[in-house]
Amino acid sequence: MRPVAIIGTGITKFGELWEQSLRDLFTEAALKAVEHSKAPRLDALYVGCMAPGLFNGQEHLGALAADYLGMGPIPATRVESACASGGLALLQAVIAVGSGVYDYVLAGGVEKMNDVSGGAATLALGTAADGDYELFFGATFPSLYALMATAHMARHGTTREMLTAVAVKNHFHGSKNPNAQYPFEIKPAAVADSPLVAEPLHLLDCSPITDGAAAVVVAPLDLAKKLVKKPVVVSGFGHATDTLALHHRDDMTELKAVALAARKAYGMAKLAPKDIHVAEVHDCFTIAEIMTCEALGFAKPGEGGRIALKGETRLGGRIPVNTSGGLKAKGHPVGATGVAQIVELVAQLRGEAGARQVKGAKVGLAQNMGGTGASSTVTILEVTK
Amino acid sequence: MTTSARIWREKPHRYRLEGVRCKKCGRTWVPARQVCPCGSRGLSAMVLPEEGRILTWTVVHTGHPEFSDSTPYALVVVEFGKGARLLMQLADFRREDLKIGRKVKVEFRKVQAAGESGVLCYGYKAVACSE
């Protein structure tokens, strides 16, 4: 595969965006990315979106996206892998450019979730779990992650305090991100004082329902160098799957697909966890960040909560995680999330992250997952020397 | 989403706990599947034992619209003998029953009233065994 770089990024505000439709959001982010990239044309686009049929009564998003972007005839494909749709759209773009089939490819992600009621949104998101064997019996996403949290706490001694540390840290980071849905800090006591959703998870352990979009433009490194000063190279990536139903896993305290995707990405980049300077991980719930930090090798198995409590994952810590505010504070428009993570890392590696800049960051890792970890992508980015 | 054909199709495992045992690795699965994750296609029919143990639990307070009348309700993952695991509600739960390792048995119960017309859907739920 020829080397591939990211040459432009674009993102919308995340939140309850009543004035913008699904197509408006995608087009705004995509136009920003195209302008930022200075690409002479687009050869193809991929758009990650989880459930536009359920959220917006709209499928066939590839054609819609190309149409409204004014790129009419280019090949355009919607990619779906639940909440990993965005991360996977990026990988499709990277593979397409890496293979030599296309030169300039846009990878976007979008979700417009606030056009339906909270209950309808819960059911739409629930389709990422096993419909006949989880959803039918009353499972919701918070409850499935709560089942993982109960098991993790029993096995590893993970505590309420550790879950809280993740939420407080991500809101601290989010307070420095003007695009975040919740750009403010929270007090530790607020987490346990918020309503119980599924024990042990409270409302402030959960990421919100969000509208938003993000996009990046990918190009071969040789062309990228002619267009932008600091192309950010995709030096490694991985994608793996696990059983769809949580209860079919041998160990519910591990995220095997994340670990496998990470192993592939580290191998391709010839890097180890200790080489990563900044990471964006899939903290759909506080317990998810703890478990992904373990699967990515930032913490030993069972130690994911302790590194959060010790401040190792905070800005200025050993391995800053979710400097954007994460899904928790920045918001989680599911199809957009995996691409938004890349937007944040590109800003960090170019030294353009402002108040939340990780000093000297040269290597970043993004991890995006679907369902209870039934699919996961891991992408490693490096700024060229 | 719940149609009579769909409910009818689910009868073997939802009402009778029928699944398969892999002749190669010995693991059991409900529902029946055509290929074991170990790769083997040598699978024979079996029925789950009625008793198992809680592997993990939660109590759901908000969320699932079809179950909003029954909150808070408990969800458990139960392991039956070698391998087979299912997620289900723990019916008539008491706080002291929510323990990893707690012995439960499976009963045939009403699970939900689906959709606007409230079609009654039956299936399995766990109940705590007397200690």
Ligand SMILES: [Zn+2]
């Ligand atoms: Zn087998």
